Amino acid sequence: MSQQNKLDDYMRELKAAAKLIEDAETPLEEAIAAYEKGARAYRNCIEIIDKAEQKINIIAQTLREENHE
16 A cells, blocks of 8 residues: 555544544544544654655755755
């Protein structure tokens, strides 16, 4: 599975968790479970985004170095 697909999946999980938490009809235990799942999805999103940012920084640095040669 590509990183984009994983990110999309985690974003869907995060949105679903937020929807459950925001719903006043959601039982407390279910809301807590949704919060935990959402927190994991959020952490996974951040990891994917951080890795992408690192790759972009490496590419940008490489291009800067090539332009200075």
